[in-house]
Amino acid sequence: MFSTASRKAIAAFVVGAFILGGITIPLIAQAEATTEDRPAHHQKHRKLDPEQTAKRLSTEFGLDESLISKYQQEGKNDKDLYHAAFYAKVSGQSFESVLALKTETNTWKDVADTLGIDKEQAKAVRQELAAKRISLKYGLNQEDIQNLFNQGYQHRDIAMAGLLAKQSNQAIEQVMSMKKVNNTWHDVAAELGIDLKALKQEAGRNKHNPKS
Incomplete structure (x- = not known):
């Protein structure tokens, strides 16, 4: 079992390591999500310019950047765009039709209920998206990562295994x-000849000095 100190160190490292183009991906929060209103992009957002947001949504969900730009120009915020993209993927509906369901008088949980999305459907898509991120982050086979999710492994453990595999x-x-x-995971890293503490420190330096 993890010691309290090890859990905190690993959690901080994994969360810190998963930044996709400026958008932090808290995999631990994803693993603990229990409602339909906490999709895979349920995360703390760094402020991105509209072009960056459009690129991220395009990469993440396969949406046309020009479509995202159109809604940005209409005043849609990042939160609504991400929710709409996620629930469109889960439900199989178009991004535009899902976004249209969100009004000033309802919530995204209401939208999920309208679309008939249940927890297991949302969980499956969260895992699919997480597998894609880990694959892109570490240059690993997405199917291999998805198999680990299917076996019941937690996000944080798969993320750490991906880091050490790379x-x-x-x-x-x-x-x-x-x-x-x-x-x-420190023991596993040591067995592989990797200094996890040094790796964490290097990740921290790169975070604060991205051009170095």
């Missing part, structure tokens, strides 16, 4: 198999 040039399944109930 650093050690090992298959993510092999790295995951090294994590037992009686060891920590």
Whole structure:
């Protein structure tokens, strides 16, 4: 089992490591999400300019950047755009039709209910999107990552396994198999010849000095 200190250190590192073009992806928060109104993009947003937001939505959900730009020019905020993109993906409806369901008098939970989205559907899409992010982040096979989700592994553990797989040039399944109930990710890293503390410090330096 993790010690309290190890859990805090790993959680901070994993959350800090997952920044997609300026949008922080709190995988732990995703893993603990329990309602339909907490989609995969449920996250703390750094302020992006409209062009960056359009690019992220295009990458994440396969939407046309010009379509996103149109709604931005109409005054739609990032939160609504991300919610609409997520629920459109879950429900199989168009982005435009889902966005139109959100009014000033309802919530995104109401929209999810209208679309008939349940927790398991939302969870499956959250995992799919998380698998895609980890794959892009670490250059790993998305199907291998998705298989780990299907086996019941938690976001934070898959993220850490992905990080160590990249650093050690090992298959993510092999790295995951090294994590037992009686060891920590620091132990796994050490077994792979990786200094997780130094890696965390390097990630912190890169975060504050992205051009260095």
